Structures are given as structure tokens and as C-alpha cells.
Amino acid sequence: MRSLGNLHTFFIGLGAIVGGSIVVLIGPIIYLSGSLGAIIVLIMSAIIATLTALIYSEITSAIPEVGGGFLWAKLTMPRPFPFISGWVNWMAHMMGGTFYALSFSSMFLQFLAEIGFNIPFLPPYISERLIAIILIIAFAYLNYSGVSKTGRFSIVIGIFFVASILLFSTIGIFSGIKSGELINGLLNSPAKFTSVSSFFIAMISVVIAFEGYEILAQTAEETKAPTKNLPRAIMETLIVATILYISVTISTIGILGTKAYSLSTIWGPDTVIRTASLAFRYGGIIVAAGGLATVLSSINSIMYSASRVLLAMSRAGEFPIVFSEIHKKYRTPSNSILFTMAVMIIMSLILDLTLSAFIVGVLFNVLFIIVNYTGIKLREFYGEKLKYKFLTPYYPLIPLTGLIIKVFLFFAALIIYPSATLFALLLIVIGYLIYRSYLFKYEVEHEFVTLESQGSLVRSDFRIMVLLPPEIRTNLIQLASDIAKAKNGEINLLKIIKTPYQLSVKDYRNEAVKKDVRSLKDIIDHLNETGIHARYSIKAARSKTEAIIASIDEERIDLLIMSAEDAMKLNSVMRLSTCDILIVNTEYPYISYMKSKKIIAILSEDEKYIVDEVKEIFPDREIEEIIIEKEPNTNNISKTLNEVLSKESDTAIILMSFNIWEKLTKYKWTMKKLIFPYFVFKRGSFSIDVLRQIFFERRKEE
Structure with a gap:
């Protein structure tokens, strides 16, 4: 009251x-x-x-x-x-x-x-x-x-x-x-x-x-x-x-x-x-x-x-x-x-x-x-x-x-006041230790529950998570498989089922889960046979964003792969994820990505660091940089993109920073023009480059 x-x-x-x-x-x-x-x-x-x-x-x-x-x-x-x-x-x-x-x-x-x-x-x-x-x-x-x-x-x-x-x-x-x-x-x-x-x-x-x-x-x-x-x-x-x-x-x-x-x-x-x-x-x-x-x-x-x-x-x-x-x-x-x-x-x-x-x-x-x-x-x-x-x-x-x-x-x-400041920092550290040892697990259980989980128990240094859309698409998994082979990494397949608020996440079960289990079990069995350590998890959650962010933290993921469709629906994941994110246009069949030996990176001046990150993920691809000199906006990005597509046609994959892709997808009509194979890369939150952008190179309002 x-x-x-x-x-x-x-x-x-x-x-x-x-x-x-x-x-x-x-x-x-x-x-x-x-x-x-x-x-x-x-x-x-x-x-x-x-x-x-x-x-x-x-x-x-x-x-x-x-x-x-x-x-x-x-x-x-x-x-x-x-x-x-x-x-x-x-x-x-x-x-x-x-x-x-x-x-x-x-x-x-x-x-x-x-x-x-x-x-x-x-x-x-x-x-x-x-x-x-x-x-x-x-x-x-x-x-x-x-x-x-x-x-x-x-x-x-x-x-x-x-x-x-x-x-x-x-x-x-x-x-x-x-x-x-x-x-x-x-x-x-x-x-x-x-x-x-x-x-x-x-x-x-x-x-x-x-x-x-x-x-x-x-x-x-x-x-x-x-x-x-x-x-x-x-x-x-x-x-x-x-x-x-x-x-x-x-x-x-x-x-x-x-x-x-x-x-x-x-x-x-x-x-x-x-x-x-x-x-x-x-x-x-x-x-x-x-x-x-x-x-x-x-x-x-x-x-x-x-x-x-x-x-x-x-x-x-x-x-x-x-x-x-x-x-x-x-x-x-x-x-x-x-x-x-x-x-x-x-x-x-x-x-x-x-x-x-x-x-x-x-x-x-x-x-x-x-x-x-x-x-x-x-x-x-x-x-x-x-x-x-x-x-x-x-x-x-x-x-x-x-x-x-x-x-x-x-x-x-x-x-x-060094003694007081250090004591205050000690209290913060104690709180963090309590959080990691007990409260984090409690928080995760509060936000979502794992319905099914199976796969290899062997862990790798480089960990990839694939966020599966409602209808499982193998092109995301194929891409993750190629990256895992190049990086000697593992694959974690994540399927999130949104739970109605009137139901408890702990009690949620339906027939669709059983169907997904059969499909995912076949996929990870195949991946494990090819030498890639893989596992899957199906989780029920009231908030997909919270479940994804918690899963990333719980599994210590290095790279999240997701479809462009999911990325637009889950904008908060883009903002809060502590791992790198690779967004894929799944409207194009994966064969188009396999045939393309060249990646054209369209970036702003302060985003050149992305090229080095992408080279590590795709070591066998030639990467060409195209820098937008002026402050990126919908008009000059679209112009640059049209010029690239008119020359390269389907022989290359377009790579964009999240900042540039976000400006392109700001208006629904631009989505109709994004019918080509592309990746979007975003570095995890709180990296040095992100902090530098916040404090010193904050972009101007359009």
C-alpha cells in the first residue's frame, strides 16, 4: 500500500x-x-x-x-x-x-x-x-x-x-x-x-x-x-x-x-x-x-x-x-x-x-x-x-x-584512509566469494531449471555455446563445428523454453522437450564421433535473457553463436553478455558460408580490433577491411554495403560490428535488404575496448 x-x-x-x-x-x-x-x-x-x-x-x-x-x-x-x-x-x-x-x-x-x-x-x-x-x-x-x-x-x-x-x-x-x-x-x-x-x-x-x-x-x-x-x-x-x-x-x-x-x-x-x-x-x-x-x-x-x-x-x-x-x-x-x-x-x-x-x-x-x-x-x-x-x-x-x-x-x-578503503574492499571480496560459492547457484536455480542435459564430460579451453532457435537449425551447429575444429574447442548446445508465469519452472515438462531430446542426442553423438567434445542442455525459464546470461557465466563460455532473428529479440543479451557473440544470418543455407573464402569486414575507425578477433575464429579465411571514415549512420552504411554487394555478389561473407548492424536493423524496412550471408561480431561486455568507447570515444547521437 x-x-x-x-x-x-x-x-x-x-x-x-x-x-x-x-x-x-x-x-x-x-x-x-x-x-x-x-x-x-x-x-x-x-x-x-x-x-x-x-x-x-x-x-x-x-x-x-x-x-x-x-x-x-x-x-x-x-x-x-x-x-x-x-x-x-x-x-x-x-x-x-x-x-x-x-x-x-x-x-x-x-x-x-x-x-x-x-x-x-x-x-x-x-x-x-x-x-x-x-x-x-x-x-x-x-x-x-x-x-x-x-x-x-x-x-x-x-x-x-x-x-x-x-x-x-x-x-x-x-x-x-x-x-x-x-x-x-x-x-x-x-x-x-x-x-x-x-x-x-x-x-x-x-x-x-x-x-x-x-x-x-x-x-x-x-x-x-x-x-x-x-x-x-x-x-x-x-x-x-x-x-x-x-x-x-x-x-x-x-x-x-x-x-x-x-x-x-x-x-x-x-x-x-x-x-x-x-x-x-x-x-x-x-x-x-x-x-x-x-x-x-x-x-x-x-x-x-x-x-x-x-x-x-x-x-x-x-x-x-x-x-x-x-x-x-x-x-x-x-x-x-x-x-x-x-x-x-x-x-x-x-x-x-x-x-x-x-x-x-x-x-x-x-x-x-x-x-x-x-x-x-x-x-x-x-x-x-x-x-x-x-x-x-x-x-x-x-x-x-x-x-x-x-x-x-x-x-x-x-x-x-587506506585502512578503511582496504577493509571496504575486503567486504566486497567476501560478498563475491559468498556469491560464487552459494548464492550464484541459488540465483540460477531461481531463474531457470535444467530439464535435460547430456554429453561429453571432457572440457576444452575454448568453449562455444550455440543458442538454438525454436526450430533447430543445423547451419548454426555446422558453423560452430568448423570453429571448434579450428580452435580445438567444445560445443554447448542450449535450448531455452520460455515458461508461462503461472507455472513453476521446476515443474515444467511437455512433449516438445522429449522430441528435442531425441534430435539433440543424435547431433551431439555425431559431433563426439568427429572428435568434437559436445553436450546439450534444455532449460525452462521465465526470462530467456536471464537464462542465457546465467548459462554463459556458469559454463564460462568464450563465444556465443546465435541467429540474427534471436539477436533482434534478445537485445539485452547483446548488452550484458560477458563472452564474444557471433550473429549469423540463418536465412542463407550454410553451403553459402562454406563456399565463401573471403570475409569483408565493414567497420568504423575505432572497431579495427574486431579483425584480429575474427582471424582467430576463421584462420583459413581471407579478411578484407572496409572502414567507414565518417560517423556511421544508416545512410553511409547502406551505401557502403550496396557497393560491396554489387562487386562481390555471393563470393564473400559480409562481417559487421554489432554497432553497425544495430544501426542497419534500427528500422524494419532495412531488414528486407539484408538478404545475403553475413556475420555480426560483438566483443563481450566490460572488455578494455568497450570501456574505452564508453569513456573516451563515445559515439555521437544520430
């Missing part, structure tokens, strides 16, 4: 972005970057955060589903990147929630000490952990018992916090203007700016604080009118949070004047609270109470978001299905919330407060790198198929700039 309105989502996001950071972060920022430098750091950090926030706004306006960065990686990246995205997202929330719980415990004990009260009989370490565990359990119950309660709590806490911050900011700024200390503190301070390295340390700390838009993305399925409200809430929370950060900084400088830098080096995280004590009566207590309130709001938001990440991963088969169960009464992912609570309690007992803060920052930064990349690829892959209510301006410049900056910040963190 959608129960979160714009006000609910706004305060959930604001609590996540501001958290307790606004109270404890301002002092260190002034100390690290100087009085005037602190303002510049905040403005620049907000601009950097906006680059990623725009991507979040765009994608949530088109895909209002729970999962956030994990779901978007699932749509645009091959395995294991979607799992890694979800794992990083979940771990960041886990550690972030624990960090906020421990921060509240520490601040609360200091607050009690300020008013002259101490918890008897318990040492500080035990007291902090006990309070943190109580908080985690309390907010788990709040999230367990209903989303509307979560939203109402965020509103109440948010209003109190914003009121306390505005009170402090107003008094500080006006008193600073009246006394002249604000101008002196900004322009006449002995430390207006500090070193460049300290400046970047401060910026990294602030940029990571702006992570609330990931949490807002997790509210998609419970937000009213999400395609409208979520993009607005993301940008509104970012703007308001930036104003609050800057106003608190200016207020602090206005009260302390030229002493702002020196006192911040002494007071550190307590700078804002101590400054508020000087500004007005009970100021320190009011601001501290507001800070405590925002920490509570942050724990609430993170608990909510973490359980939704787990829910999305479970739905996709990346985690056991038990975590996708929804409570019948409260309509919340109860098992995900309880598991999240349990892990956070364990982490609260073993984590160091300072180290965990830096680890959370690194993990969120890795997540934002993935999100910026998916923002680029979603537009490229799906284009007009997605109905965007909000579009990032200056695409792809903004997401690409955000991506580059996040990568830079990652390496900066590696230099500045």
Missing part, C-alpha cells in the same frame, strides 16, 4: 542526508579547510552530490521500484556486478545504521553528563552498546509494524531538528552581522584556507554525507505517485540539506569570528554544540537534542532502506526467497527487517566507531560509481522504452562527470 506522501519522503531523505553529521561535521570541516574554505567545501560538495542526485531523480522517475542501485545494475550490467551493487548497498546501510546507533549512544551519554547524570554500575563501552542495541530493536519494531509509522516519525523528528538548527543559525548569523565577527571570521581569519590535501579530506567527508537519495529510492513502492514525488523529494532534500549545512557553518563563524579556526581545532566535533552554548541560553542543550533527534531519524531511514535492498535482492534470486516475504498484517518485509536488525546488533558489538564511519563512506562511494554508470547505460539500452518524468540535462556529460569524480574520490580515500 502506498502510504508515503511528499512530506514523508522529504523528511526521510533529509534525516538520511543531514543525520547527526550537521552537528559533528562542521567543526572538523572548518579545521580542515579554513573558515572561508569550509563554505567553498560545502558548495563544491553539494554540486558533486547533485550530479549523482540528478541520476537518482531520472531513474526513479522511470523505474519506481524498490532496489535502487541494485535493480538498475541488474538491468544494465552482467554478473556479478548486480550482486556486488546490492551487497555494497546493503553492507553500507548495515554499517551506517550501526554507526548512527553507536553515535547516538556516545552523544546521549555526553548529553547526560552535561546535565549531571551518569549511568551507574556500567562502564562506558557497555553502556554505549546497550543503548545502541535498544535503539536498533526499537527501530526494527517501528519499521516492522508499518511504513506509515516510519514516515510520521521522520516528520516529527525532522520538524524538531530543523527548528533547532534554524534557531541557532538565525541567532548566529544576525549576531555575527551585527558585531562584524562574521565578516572578520570569513575574510580576516588567519586561516581562511588550509592545504590542498586537507581541503580534499574535508570534501570527501561531506560528499559521502549526501547519501540520502539512495534511501529515498528504496521508498518507491510505498510512495504515492512515485514518478512525480520521488524526483522532487530527492532534489528538495538535497537543496534544503545544503542550505542547512551552510547556514550552520556561517552561524558558527559569525559567533566565533576570527577564533573559529583555532577553536575548531580544539573542540573538533563538539564545535557547533559549544558555539551554541555561547550564543544563547540552553543553546548547547537544544542543538545537542536536535542532533540526537536527527541521528534517530537516520537510524530509522537506514533500517527502512537496508531491509528494502534485501527485499529486492531476494525477489531477484540473489538472496534466499524467504527475505522477500511480506507480512500479511503490516505489509512490510518482516524477515528482511528482522535479519537486518540481527546483523546490526552483531555489528554494534564489534565495530569501531571512527573506522566504521570511513568504511561506510567508501562503500557508498563505490555504490555511486555504479549508479552513475547505470544512468548512462539505461538511456543507451532502453531509450524511449522507459517513460521518464524527469531527464538529467546535458546527458551524458553530467553522469560521466559524476562517475569520474566518484572514481577520483575513491582513489583519494585509498591514499588518505
Whole structure:
């Protein structure tokens, strides 16, 4: 049930972005970057955060589903990147929630000490952990018992916090203007700016604080009118949070004047609270109470978001299905919330407060790198198929700039905080090992089931997979046989049967399967007799794309051979496959391919590398290159193709890159002209050349 309105989502996001950071972060920022430098750091950090926030706004306006960065990686990246995205997202929330719980415990004990009260009989370490565990359990119950309660709590806490911050900011700024200390503190301070390295340390700390838009993305399925409200809430929370950060900084400088830098080096995280004590009566207590309130709001938001990440991963088969169960009464992912609570309690007992803060920052930064990349690829892959209510301006410049900056910040963190960065990388590696050892198998079983499988148990270094169309065509198998002989490779025949959603893939059987088994058994027996190691698999799946991609990864395939007809239907396979792909025009009999001793490669300037790849597959064929000098488009490709066909007739096979073939087949009328033997070659995703094209040689829009 959608129960979160714009006000609910706004305060959930604001609590996540501001958290307790606004109270404890301002002092260190002034100390690290100087009085005037602190303002510049905040403005620049907000601009950097906006680059990623725009991507979040765009994608949530088109895909209002729970999962956030994990779901978007699932749509645009091959395995294991979607799992890694979800794992990083979940771990960041886990550690972030624990960090906020421990921060509240520490601040609360200091607050009690300020008013002259101490918890008897318990040492500080035990007291902090006990309070943190109580908080985690309390907010788990709040999230367990209903989303509307979560939203109402965020509103109440948010209003109190914003009121306390505005009170402090107003008094500080006006008193600073009246006394002249604000101008002196900004322009006449002995430390207006500090070193460049300290400046970047401060910026990294602030940029990571702006992570609330990931949490807002997790509210998609419970937000009213999400395609409208979520993009607005993301940008509104970012703007308001930036104003609050800057106003608190200016207020602090206005009260302390030229002493702002020196006192911040002494007071550190307590700078804002101590400054508020000087500004007005009970100021320190009011601001501290507001800070405590925002920490509570942050724990609430993170608990909510973490359980939704787990829910999305479970739905996709990346985690056991038990975590996708929804409570019948409260309509919340109860098992995900309880598991999240349990892990956070364990982490609260073993984590160091300072180290965990830096680890959370690194993990969120890795997540934002993935999100910026998916923002680029979603537009490229799906284009007009997605109905965007909000579009990032200056695409792809903004997401690409955000991506580059996040990568830079990652390496900066590696230099500045090596222990935290390496620990975060260790967590990612652990997640990957868990995925490969258990969760990958679970994911594959969730997406498809093998109905029949038989063949040689001997494996070769070079592995070919042939995707068989509904009506088995031997020309694809003959081509694979020739390549396997040349490369001393093996052949894997794959037949995918799409299963109706109302049927379980595990229970699916029909008479067609028995017929296919007889045909495929005869084929692999013949291949094995000729000395080619061969096997076949018949699989039932709800999604052909998912089944093919998983099979490629499971069998460690080097080359996928498929018909042009299937290639046009399964465009996502083209995008997400990690192996090379050879597309064949099966409308022509294989004898035409056998007679042709020459391959004419029609390529763009930056695709010459394809020739070397094809020479390895067809070592006995002469290959001639024809380079399209201008930016390839339908007109100049068609012209070049017609010239080649008029000269060569049927004496050669045309080879095209996937990029060129995609432009030719963009319009249905061009398909009528592709009545000749041709191959299409595409290198696997995430190769060096693909990454180079994405970052440096991105083709222009037609």
C-alpha cells in the first residue's frame, strides 16, 4: 500500500542526508579547510552530490521500484556486478545504521553528563552498546509494524531538528552581522584556507554525507505517485540539506569570528554544540537534542532502506526467497527487517566507531560509481522504452562527470584512509566469494531449471555455446563445428523454453522437450564421433535473457553463436553478455558460408580490433577491411554495403560490428535488404575496448 506522501519522503531523505553529521561535521570541516574554505567545501560538495542526485531523480522517475542501485545494475550490467551493487548497498546501510546507533549512544551519554547524570554500575563501552542495541530493536519494531509509522516519525523528528538548527543559525548569523565577527571570521581569519590535501579530506567527508537519495529510492513502492514525488523529494532534500549545512557553518563563524579556526581545532566535533552554548541560553542543550533527534531519524531511514535492498535482492534470486516475504498484517518485509536488525546488533558489538564511519563512506562511494554508470547505460539500452518524468540535462556529460569524480574520490580515500578503503574492499571480496560459492547457484536455480542435459564430460579451453532457435537449425551447429575444429574447442548446445508465469519452472515438462531430446542426442553423438567434445542442455525459464546470461557465466563460455532473428529479440543479451557473440544470418543455407573464402569486414575507425578477433575464429579465411571514415549512420552504411554487394555478389561473407548492424536493423524496412550471408561480431561486455568507447570515444547521437 502506498502510504508515503511528499512530506514523508522529504523528511526521510533529509534525516538520511543531514543525520547527526550537521552537528559533528562542521567543526572538523572548518579545521580542515579554513573558515572561508569550509563554505567553498560545502558548495563544491553539494554540486558533486547533485550530479549523482540528478541520476537518482531520472531513474526513479522511470523505474519506481524498490532496489535502487541494485535493480538498475541488474538491468544494465552482467554478473556479478548486480550482486556486488546490492551487497555494497546493503553492507553500507548495515554499517551506517550501526554507526548512527553507536553515535547516538556516545552523544546521549555526553548529553547526560552535561546535565549531571551518569549511568551507574556500567562502564562506558557497555553502556554505549546497550543503548545502541535498544535503539536498533526499537527501530526494527517501528519499521516492522508499518511504513506509515516510519514516515510520521521522520516528520516529527525532522520538524524538531530543523527548528533547532534554524534557531541557532538565525541567532548566529544576525549576531555575527551585527558585531562584524562574521565578516572578520570569513575574510580576516588567519586561516581562511588550509592545504590542498586537507581541503580534499574535508570534501570527501561531506560528499559521502549526501547519501540520502539512495534511501529515498528504496521508498518507491510505498510512495504515492512515485514518478512525480520521488524526483522532487530527492532534489528538495538535497537543496534544503545544503542550505542547512551552510547556514550552520556561517552561524558558527559569525559567533566565533576570527577564533573559529583555532577553536575548531580544539573542540573538533563538539564545535557547533559549544558555539551554541555561547550564543544563547540552553543553546548547547537544544542543538545537542536536535542532533540526537536527527541521528534517530537516520537510524530509522537506514533500517527502512537496508531491509528494502534485501527485499529486492531476494525477489531477484540473489538472496534466499524467504527475505522477500511480506507480512500479511503490516505489509512490510518482516524477515528482511528482522535479519537486518540481527546483523546490526552483531555489528554494534564489534565495530569501531571512527573506522566504521570511513568504511561506510567508501562503500557508498563505490555504490555511486555504479549508479552513475547505470544512468548512462539505461538511456543507451532502453531509450524511449522507459517513460521518464524527469531527464538529467546535458546527458551524458553530467553522469560521466559524476562517475569520474566518484572514481577520483575513491582513489583519494585509498591514499588518505587506506585502512578503511582496504577493509571496504575486503567486504566486497567476501560478498563475491559468498556469491560464487552459494548464492550464484541459488540465483540460477531461481531463474531457470535444467530439464535435460547430456554429453561429453571432457572440457576444452575454448568453449562455444550455440543458442538454438525454436526450430533447430543445423547451419548454426555446422558453423560452430568448423570453429571448434579450428580452435580445438567444445560445443554447448542450449535450448531455452520460455515458461508461462503461472507455472513453476521446476515443474515444467511437455512433449516438445522429449522430441528435442531425441534430435539433440543424435547431433551431439555425431559431433563426439568427429572428435568434437559436445553436450546439450534444455532449460525452462521465465526470462530467456536471464537464462542465457546465467548459462554463459556458469559454463564460462568464450563465444556465443546465435541467429540474427534471436539477436533482434534478445537485445539485452547483446548488452550484458560477458563472452564474444557471433550473429549469423540463418536465412542463407550454410553451403553459402562454406563456399565463401573471403570475409569483408565493414567497420568504423575505432572497431579495427574486431579483425584480429575474427582471424582467430576463421584462420583459413581471407579478411578484407572496409572502414567507414565518417560517423556511421544508416545512410553511409547502406551505401557502403550496396557497393560491396554489387562487386562481390555471393563470393564473400559480409562481417559487421554489432554497432553497425544495430544501426542497419534500427528500422524494419532495412531488414528486407539484408538478404545475403553475413556475420555480426560483438566483443563481450566490460572488455578494455568497450570501456574505452564508453569513456573516451563515445559515439555521437544520430
